Structure formats: C-alpha cells, structure tokens
Amino acid sequence: MTDRELQHIVTKARDAKYGEFGVPSTGEKLAAALVLNRPDWLAEMHYTLAEAIERVGPEWLALIPKAARELEYEDERAAGKA
Template identity: 45%
Template sequence: MHSNLDTRMLAIAQRAAREGIGALSLGEALTAALVLDRNDWLQERGYRIGDALDRIGPDWAARIPAVSRQFEMELARARLRFSFEIVPREAEGEGYLLRLLDHNQEVGCGHFPARGESVRFADNQCAYDEAHAAGMAWLDGKQAAALPALQP
C-alpha cells in the first residue's frame, strides 16, 4: 500500500522541486512543502504545519518522513553522479582546464586561458573563477535534468 502512495508523493515533491508549487493543487502543494521542508511554501498557501498535516489527511501525513528521506537519498545520488574538476594548464600560457564528469568519466571540457593568443581573462584568478562558474552552471543543469528521472 505504501509504495504506490510513496511513489505519488515523491513525484509531487520532484515536480515541486523543479517547478515550484504554482501549478499544483492545494493538497499537492502542501504535500510538497512538507516533504521538502519548505515552510515558506506553507505560508504562501496560508497554512501552518499542523493545519497542512490535517488538510492532506492521516495516510499522507504518516508517509511524509519516509518520502522526505527517499527524496533526499535520490537527490544525493543525482548530486554524486555529476561533478567537475578544474586542472591548471601549463601549455599555451597559464589558465585552467574544466573537466565535466558523469560517473567520473569525462563528458566535456572547457579551456580558460589567462594569457596567450586567445586571452579571455585578465589573470589566473579570473580564469579560475570563470571555470568554476561554468562548472557550477553545468552541474546545476545536469542535476536539475536528472531530478525528473529519480525513481523510488
């Protein structure tokens, strides 16, 4: 009985994590807010925790802790899947190489030179900062894209 209910609740939380609660029904929005520990969403809908638990009913309320743990585990898996590393470059002037990784396998890269013919950045720190920002943007995109595919 719990697995179908947990699956439904997890799907609601995943959708809310991606898109927010704007398009969700009141019950779904309250469920997502409770699973994701988003008191701001409860307040947005005019509810406190106790009132939200009453509104979603005892069966759903009883599953909130387990679904919340499942969501966090699946999110952690997605976060561990993708990573990046920034490696100092010695060829073609100083700067950095950004390596994009999926399960520790390189799936892309970027060059961030600080000096040379294709100077893009004022110094090594600027090149590193840009490589880091590009890596974080890629990581955020990959993790967000992986979120809908999470399975309970």
C-alpha cells in the first residue's frame, strides 16, 4: 500500500462522484462505488458487495476507508465546516 495507490483511488472516486468516470477499469469503478457508498452502482455493474470486495483485492480494500474519509473531509472543507 502506498500513498500513490491511495491518491489513485481518491482521484477515481472523485471523478466518479462528479460524473467524470472516463475509461476506468472495472476494479477502479468498483473501488469508486465502495468509496462513495454507492451500492446502486455495484448493482448496475452486476456485482454484489461481496464480489466487489473480492474484485478490488485486499490491498485496495484496505485503502477504501481512508479514501472515503479524504473525500468526506474535502466536502466538509468545501462547505466551510472544517
């Protein structure tokens, strides 16, 4: 796990959040859905939560909570709460 991997996941999730998915891999899409707590996106991709967890793998899965916190903090700063 590296800071580079964390920032990669944060960037993909941020892009997805604002509708700028581009051409991410399936793993990147699944990671973004997990970071953003979007089970509807998982369903649209025909993945269960368990399948998504398996697909992103243990290294990225360990970064999901950190990425989610980082994006939440960005939202709070933008709203003037932090």
